[in-house]
Amino acid sequence: MRYMPLLLSAAIVAPAAHADIQLNGFLSAVGGTATDEPIRNYEKDFTFTQDSIFGLQARADLSDKLSITGQLVSRGKDDFATELAWGYLAYEASKNLTLRMGRFRTPFYFYSDFLEVGYAYPWVAPAHEVYEGLQFDNINGMDAIYNVTLFNTIEAQFQTYFGSMNDEYALNKSGQVLDAQTRNNLGLSATFGIGDFSLRASAHSAKTTVHDFNDIVLDKESQTTLASFKLQLEQLGAAAPTLGVPALSQMTQELITELDLNDTETTFTQIGLKYDGEYLFGVAEATNLDFKTGPAADQQRYFVSTGVNIGSTVLFVSYSEADDEAVDLSKELTALNQNPALAPTLTPVIDALDGISQALTVTSKTTSVGIRYDFEPGAALKLQFDNIDTPDATDPTKTNSQGLVRFGVDLVF
Template identity: 25%
Template sequence: MLAAGRTGILAFATLILMLAGSGAVAMNPFSVQGFGTLGAVYNTTDNAGFIRDLGQPKGATGWETATDSMVGLQLAYRPNEKFEAVIQGVSRYSYDDTFQPRVSWAFIKYQLTPDVAVRAGRLGWDAYMLADSRNIGYSYLWVRPPIEYFGALQFSHLDGADIEVRHAFGETIASFKLYVGQADEKLPLLDDGDLFDLKGIEAYGAHLGLQTRNWSHRIGASLYHNPNSLPPPYSTFTDLLRATDDPLAPGFANDFDIAGSDTYNVNYSVAYDNGGLQAQFLANLSQSNKRMISDHYQLLGLLGYRIGQFTPYLIYTGTWLYNFDDSVDLSPDNPLYFAGELLIESTDWEQHSWKGGVRFDFMPKAALKLQVEHIQSEGYPSYWRDVKPGWDGDADVFSLTVDFIF
C-alpha cells in the first residue's frame, strides 16, 4: 500500500458528507456542489507501479485504494446573470505523497454579452476535450482518463485568463476559446522523490468547437514555454558536459537541458452520442524544440452502448514516437559518451493499451464502474513508478470505482 497519509482526504470527505446530508447545499446566490471517487485498483505485476497520472510519486503493485480515490468541493457565488465567482478544492493522492486538499479552480467570470464570456484566476487547463473535468469521474465512461493519451498534459490548472465566444446557428453551436496562463504545480520525476517545479511555465492556446444534436467536433492548439531546468542528476550531467573539452558537448547539453523549451500540441476530437450509442475519437500531435522532450502522437478511440442502467465500453489508446533521433552527438572519446546514450534511452518510450469495462448507474448521481485493461509499455517506462530491472512492459490492471456527484 502507498505510504500517503489519508487524514486530509478523510477530513475533506467528512465535510462533503455533512454538506450533502444537510439537504440544503444551494442558497441563492450561493451554491455548493461536490464530486468524488472511491476506488480500488489491482496491478498484476509487482515489477512496476501503476499510476493514474504523472503527478503521483508512487504506483500501485497488487491492490491499492489511493490511486483513484478523491473528493472535491466547489462553491459558486452568482449574484446576477453576468457575474460568477467559483472556487474548487480537491483532495487526491499527489506529488508530495499525501492527500492534502489543494485549490484546483478559483476564478471570476463575467458575461460580456450573451455570446462572450471572460474568466480570470485559476482555471482548468482544457487543452484537450474532457481535460478540464479529469477529476470528475462521474462525467465520463472510463474509470480514469487514459494516461496514454492524457499523460502529455502535465498541468491540471493554469493561473491566467480566457475568453470564450459561443453562438448558435440553428441547431449548431459554434464556440471559440483563447487562453493564456502560468503553471504552478510540481511533478515527481524519480523514484527517490525528486520534484520538477512547473512554476513559471507559460501556456497559450485556443480551440474551436462545433456541436450539433448528436455530434461534437473540436480542434485545438497549445504552446507552453518552460524556463526551468530539470533538477539533478539531469542538470548535473548537462553541466558536466559543458565542462568537457569536447566541441560537440555544448550543443548536446543544450538539446537535453529543457530550460527554454517550447512544446506544441495540435489535436482534433470528435464525439457521437445518439440514444444508447457513444463513440469518441481523439488525436494529438506533440512536438518540442528539445530532444529531452521527445515528439509523440497520441490516439484514443472509445465505443460504448447504454442498455438500461448498464453501459459496456471498449477503449484503445496509445502514445507513439515520431521523428526520434537516437544519435549521440558527442565525440566517441568523451568520458560521458555512455551516459549520453543512457540519457537518450530515457526519451525513447511508447505505450498502448486495450481497456474494457462497464458502467452501472445504480442510483441518481452515482455510478459503479468495473474496468480491465492490458497495457504494453515499450522502451523507457515513463508512465510507471518503482520499475524493477528486466520488466517486459506487460501489465494487466483491474479497477473498481464508485463515482458520485451532488
C-alpha cells in the same frame, strides 16, 4: 483602528448575504491491483489511493452578470492534500460571451472541464497515455468563451486564454518530481456540435522551464546527476585537441546547451471526434506535444473508445497508445565513435545520452474493457481491466504485458 477588522468583516460578509450561492461536489472512490509487477502507481496488493478523489465547488452569483467560482480538490495520489484547483471571477459580457480571470482548467482535451469528475465519463479514468501526457491541468490567467449557433444547426464554442503556471513535473520513467513553470501560455479551442456528434480541435503554446532539471538522477547506483554529467561533457570537450578531434569541443558545448529545459518554446495540439447516441457512443482523440529545443521527446498520443448503453449499464472497450519520438542526442558522437581509438572514451557518454533520451520518452499501449452501472441518480459503479504493453527494460525489441484491475464508485451531488 480597533474597529477596522470589524468593518472589513462586515464589508466581506454583507455582499454574501445577497449572493445566490450554489454548492456542488464529486467523489471517486477507486481501488485497484496490478496482476504482476507494480504499474501506474498500483501494486500487487489492493490499494485505494491513486484514482480516488473528492471535490467541492461553490459558485456565488454576485449579480445577473457577475459570479465567482471556487473548487477545492483532495487527491489520493497527493495523500489527499487539499488544493484550490479553480478560483475565478466570471463576467457575462453578453448572452454569448463570458470573460473569466483567475485559476481555471486549461482547455487541452475533450474532457478537460470535468477531467476529475469520474461520473461524467464511462471509464474509471480517461486514457492514461493521452490524459497523463501534460501533467499541467490548470492555469492562472484570463480567458474568453464565446457560444454561438451557426447556420441554425451547428452549436459552436470558442475559447481563448492567456496566462502562466507553476507546478510540479514528474519524469516519465523515474517519477522524480521537479519544479516547472510555463510563461506566455496562449491557446485557442473550438468545439462544434451537430446532433449526437461533436468535433473539437485546439492549439496551445508556451515557454517551458524546469528549474531543477540539472538535479535529475541519471544513475541510481552512482547517484550521477545531469549536472555532474555536464561536467564530464565539459572535460571531454577540453580534451578534444588531445584526442585529435577539434570539432568535439563544439559538439559537447552544443550538447550541454541542449540538455536543458529553460524558456523552451512548447506547442500542443489536439483534435477529437465524439458520438454520443442513445444506444451507442464512440470517441477518438489525438494529441501532439512538441519541444522546439531540449532533450524532451515529442509526444504523439491517441485513444479510441466505443461502447453500448443498455438501460443503466454501459459496456465499453478502449485502446490508447503513446508513441513518443525521442530526441537523438548521441547522433554526432555515434558517428565519431566509429574510430576504434575514440570508442573507449565516447561509448560511456553515448550510453548516458541515450539513457536520458529514453527516460524522457514514453512508449506504451493499453487495451481496456469495462462496465459502468448507474445504481442511483448521480451514482455509478465501475469495473475496468487494462492490458498494458511496454517495451522490456533490458531488451526494447521485446514487450512486457501487464494487467491492471480497477473498480470504484463515482458520485456527484
